[in-house]
Amino acid sequence: MTAKKSPKRKPASRSRVADTTAAAATMTYREAIREAMRDAMKADDRVFLMGEDVGAYGGCFGVSMGLFEEFGPERIRDTPLSESAFVGAGIGAALGGMLPIVEIMTVNFSLLALDQIVNTAAAMLHMSGGQFSVPLVIRMTTGAGRQLAAQHSHSFEGWYAHIPGIRVVAPATVADARGMLATALADPDPVLMFEHGGLYNSSGDVPAGAPPVDLYSAAVRREGTDICLITYGGTLPTTLAAADLLAADGISAEVVDLRSLRPLDDETIMGSVTKTHRVVIVDEGWRSGSISAEISARIMEQAFFELDAPVARVCSEEVPIPYARHLEAEAIPRTDDVVAAARTAVRGTG
Amino acid sequence: MNSPVSDRIELLRRMLLVRRFEERCVELYTETKIRGFLHVYIGEEAVATGVISALDESDAVVATYREHGHALLRGVSARSVMAEMYGRVTGCSRGRGGSMHLFDATARFYGGNAIVGGGLPLAVGLALADKLQGRNRVTVCFFGEGAMAEGEFHESVNLAAVWQLPVLFVCENNLYAMGTALRRSESETNLALKASAYEIPAWSVDGMDVEAVAGTAERAVAAIRSGAGPHFLEARTYRFRAHSMFDPERYREKAEVAQWKQHDPIDAFVGKLRDEGGLDDGRLAELENQAADVIADAVAFAEDSEDEDSADLLRFVHSPGSTAEPASLRGAP
Numbered sequence: 001m002t003a004k005k006s007p008k009r010k011p012a013s014r015s016r017v018a019d020t021t022a023a024a025a026t027m028t029y030r031e032a033i034r035e036a037m038r039d040a041m042k043a044d045d046r047v048f049l050m051g052e053d054v055g056a057y058g059g060c061f062g063v064s065m066g067l068f069e070e071f072g073p074e075r076i077r078d079t080p081l082s083e084s085a086f087v088g089a090g091i092g093a094a095l096g097g098m099l100p101i102v103e104i105m106t107v108n109f110s111l112l113a114l115d116q117i118v119n120t121a122a123a124m125l126h127m128s129g130g131q132f133s134v135p136l137v138i139r140m141t142t143g144a145g146r147q148l149a150a151q152h153s154h155s156f157e158g159w160y161a162h163i164p165g166i167r168v169v170a171p172a173t174v175a176d177a178r179g180m181l182a183t184a185l186a187d188p189d190p191v192l193m194f195e196h197g198g199l200y201n202s203s204g205d206v207p208a209g210a211p212p213v214d215l216y217s218a219a220v221r222r223e224g225t226d227i228c229l230i231t232y233g234g235t236l237p238t239t240l241a242a243a244d245l246l247a248a249d250g251i252s253a254e255v256v257d258l259r260s261l262r263p264l265d266d267e268t269i270m271g272s273v274t275k276t277h278r279v280v281i282v283d284e285g286w287r288s289g290s291i292s293a294e295i296s297a298r299i300m301e302q303a304f305f306e307l308d309a310p311v312a313r314v315c316s317e318e319v320p321i322p323y324a325r326h327l328e329a330e331a332i333p334r335t336d337d338v339v340a341a342a343r344t345a346v347r348g349t350g
Numbered sequence: 351m352n353s354p355v356s357d358r359i360e361l362l363r364r365m366l367l368v369r370r371f372e373e374r375c376v377e378l379y380t381e382t383k384i385r386g387f388l389h390v391y392i393g394e395e396a397v398a399t400g401v402i403s404a405l406d407e408s409d410a411v412v413a414t415y416r417e418h419g420h421a422l423l424r425g426v427s428a429r430s431v432m433a434e435m436y437g438r439v440t441g442c443s444r445g446r447g448g449s450m451h452l453f454d455a456t457a458r459f460y461g462g463n464a465i466v467g468g469g470l471p472l473a474v475g476l477a478l479a480d481k482l483q484g485r486n487r488v489t490v491c492f493f494g495e496g497a498m499a500e501g502e503f504h505e506s507v508n509l510a511a512v513w514q515l516p517v518l519f520v521c522e523n524n525l526y527a528m529g530t531a532l533r534r535s536e537s538e539t540n541l542a543l544k545a546s547a548y549e550i551p552a553w554s555v556d557g558m559d560v561e562a563v564a565g566t567a568e569r570a571v572a573a574i575r576s577g578a579g580p581h582f583l584e585a586r587t588y589r590f591r592a593h594s595m596f597d598p599e600r601y602r603e604k605a606e607v608a609q610w611k612q613h614d615p616i617d618a619f620v621g622k623l624r625d626e627g628g629l630d631d632g633r634l635a636e637l638e639n640q641a642a643d644v645i646a647d648a649v650a651f652a653e654d655s656e657d658e659d660s661a662d663l664l665r666f667v668h669s670p671g672s673t674a675e676p677a678s679l680r681g682a683p
Contacts, residue, residue: 048482074482080512085471085505092475095460096410098482100475115502119465120472128453129444130666132460164667167674188669216673263674 024208030200032174033063033139035210036181037101041071044099047185050077050086051103060105061141061200087113087138091121091190094136099185104140106148107156107194121190122165133188137181142170143196143234143284144332150320153328155284157194157233158291161261168262169215170194170233174204176259179213187215196234196284218265220272224254227342228272230295231282232258235333239282242338249339251346261291269295270303277308278345282333287315309345314338355628361403361560362623363637365395365616368419370641371428374649375418375435375449379595383652384435386448387464389416393590396615397522398423400563401490401583404571410458410476410489412469414522415450417462420492426454432648438655445658446666466527467500469493470519474506477515477580488574490518495584496527498544499535507580511548514579518570519545521582522557524589529601545582557585558615588613 027035040047049064055078058065068076079086083104090102104110110117117138124132144153161168169184169191171177177195184191221236222243231239236257243253256272258264273279279299283292296311317331343349372390379388391398394416402411402423413420421431426442434441435449443453443462451462460476463469473491480487497503498521510517521541525532538544545552551573555566563585570581588610592599599607623629668674 080505080508082501082505082509084502085474085509088468088471088502088506089475089478089509092460092472092477093479093482094475095472096476096479096483098479115465115468116471119468120463125669126666127443127447127451128455128461129442129446130670131443131453131455133669187672189672189674214673 025206026203027174027178027206028200029174029177029195029202029204030061030063032178032206033181033195034065034067036178037064037067038070039210040101040182040185041067041075044185046097046099047101048075048077048098049101049103050079050090052079052081052105054078054103059103061197063195063200064103083109083112084116088116088120090136090138091116091124091134094134095132099135101137101139101181101185104138106152107140107142108151108154110138110140110156117160117166117190117192118163122163125189126165134190135185135188136190137184137193138190139193139195141197142194143198144316144321144328145198145234147323147325147328148197149323153321155316157192157261158283158285158294160192161291161294163262165189166262167191167215167260168194169260170196171213171259172196172199172233172236172257174202175206176213178206178210180215183212183215191215194233198234202237213259216260216263216265218259218268219257220254220268221257222253222255224252224276226252226276227278227280227346228254228256228276229280229282229338229342230256230258230269230272232261233284235282235284238333238335239338241335242342245335245339246342249343251342253342264295264298266298266302269298273299273303274306277306279307280312280314280338280341280345282314282338284316284332286318287313288318290315312341312345314341358561358623358628359633359637361399361564362616362619362629363640364403364423365399365560365619366637367428367641367644368395368399368422369616370638371422371431371645371648372418374645376591376595378435378649384449385437386450387415387594387596388449389594390591391416391419393610393614394522394524394557394587395419396560396563396619397520397557397585397587398492400560401492401518401520401567401585403564404567405488405490408458408487410460410473410487412460412473412476412489412491413462414466414469414492414494415462415464416494417452417492418449421452421454421457421459421462424454424457424459426452426457426459428644428648429651430454432652433655436652436655437657438652439658440651440655467493467497467502470497470502470506473517473519474510474515477510477517478513481513481515486575488516488518488571490520492520492522494527495521495523495525495532495541496530496535497521498541499527507545507548507550507582510580511550516574517580518567518574519580519582521545521584522587523584524587526589526593526602528593529597531601541584542582545584550580550582551578552582552584554584554586557587558613558618560615560619590614
């Protein structure tokens with residue numbers, strides 16, 4: 001085969017680089033989601049928020065702080081601790097003409113609502129022959145890094161990305177946190193939005209007018225020529241830090257932020273692979289059966305002959321995330337791991 | 351409580367249609383025209399007939415996988431239900447759902463749910479939407495007594511009670527969760543008592559008596575519509591046939607089935623109407639003929655209908671035009 005490096009696909013275009021030059025406001029990720037919810041509530045009476053402690057308490061992670069006072073208990077609706085019922089009620093309310101935002105405290109708790117998400121929300125439109133779409137947004141915290149141990153720290157977004165009928169998005173930047181919710185609410189189908197707990201306190205710029213962000217395009221966060229680092233959500237800062245270290249070492253790393261795990265933006269991924277010919281995928285999920293495995297398989301299917309090195313992955317160790325700080329740090333992808341994997345891919349040695 | 355003769359005959363007409371429709375479905379199953387799982391409601395018809403007769407057109411119904419009768423009673427056409435069983439594109443769910451997943455937006459019929467208990471949260475949400483939008487509508491949710499052991503029952507009834515939502519929870523207690531007897535699956539076999547723990551009105555009714563069911567449902571629906579919050583209704587009934595077409599019925603005695611068949615809701619109601627002068631042989635034959643005609647028409651329609659083009663397999667995974675749809679469906683190259 002001589003097809004190696006043939007330009008089968010255009011490289012990721014410059015326009016895909018997120019533009020934050022027109023910054024109008026600096027805020028935290030937490031504030032960005034709150035502002036997005038506030039905007040949506042003001043814009044459309046059908047929008048309401050429900051979940052555990054979203055109201056009087058202000059949100060387990062403070063995301064909805066102040067909204068209860070502003071919009072009242074009917075629209076900022078505290079639920080009993082019953083994930084399956086209130087997620088299912090979100091589905092029913094969506095079928096009944098509302099635009100619900102359901103907040104689940106953590107991705108681990110979402111497993112209590114898995115029946116409603118998978119068997120009802122994801123299946124309803126197809127199973128009903130196109131009659132019943134479910135315009136529901138489910139937001140939840142994901143990820144480790146806060147010493148919350150094995151029942152609050154996992155990353156199941158890759159699991160959800162397995163399921164046809166739902167969208168899975170993971171805003172990694174403040175601008176995306178601000179801009180994705182409106183798009184998700186406008187989508188006629190269920191959208192699961194994963195907010196990495198480690199990002200809530202991060203600060204960033206939101207462009208003027210807080211433009212909506214689409215739910216299918218990956219973003220090239222940093223351009224490079226030697227290797228493509230593909231990641232999403234909470235490991236974007238880790239990966240950008242690795243790219244800085246690699247640059248100091250003479251390796252030009254491109255960083256692709258997936259933003260959407262379902263659907264995956266194959267075009268941007270393959271564009272970057274075609275440009276750099278080397279890939280490391282950074283995923284806080286466990287390696288086995290992960291979204292990183294899916295991306296790797298797609299690269300084999302669509303861009304195998306572009307590769308100059310095996311696709312490498314940096315994932316979480318396959319353990320329940322432990323409490324102790326040093327063990328937790330050991331379990332999840334670290335900047336040094338990404339740097340080492342990239343060096344190996346580029347130079348054959350870490 | 352006696353309704354006008356015309357209303358009573360209508361109740362009988364509906365029960366007969368459901369009974370004869372499902373008897374035909376069983377035949378069609380043995381002829382392999384219908385496949386998958388088929389759960390018939392034979393013996394339990396008085397429950398859905400009575401409850402649904404108490405609803406307005408704008409109300410919503412959420413049912414179970416044993417829902418052919420509920421769909422027909424709600425006004426989903428016999429043609430589209432039968433075509434669905436045949437897996438045809440003219441079926442009420444385009445042949446994607448089959449027996450267990452009948453849907454009809456026009457009839458506000460929200461399935462057809464094959465997860466025991468899975469429909470309860472949905473019903474709560476439909477009622478929440480009505481409350482938030484100031485609409486005076488009722489959502490009725492049917493489920494079996496087996497669902498009362500599921501967490502979703504408890505979560506949903508609690509939620510509806512806390513939020514005072516307009517839901518009528520109807521437990522079709524046929525005494526067996528598939529093959530597991532009530533006394534083996536519930537610590538408290540008085541199901542209305544159990545539901546009343548959530549501080550909602552909870553009543554039991556003879557589910558073999560269509561007028562008793564209708565009368566009780568009318569009271570409950572009126573109360574819910576007046577703002578009295580969710581109600582629970584246990585209808586005590588019995589499934590005359592096997593759980594599905596793959597059930598050797600090892601878990602119950604033939605004598606028990608025979609005993610219950612003596613309380614056949616249709617036979618009982620026919621007897622009552624004859625005794626009270628509202629029904630004679632001619633009228634009954636007329637009702638039977640009407641049902642037979644509707645069913646024959648439905649079968650012919652299903653037989654003559656087309657299968658869905660398999661090129662449309664991926665349609666409606668997402669809404670048409672969604673960027674999550676495969677490019678091939680969006681007209682992209």
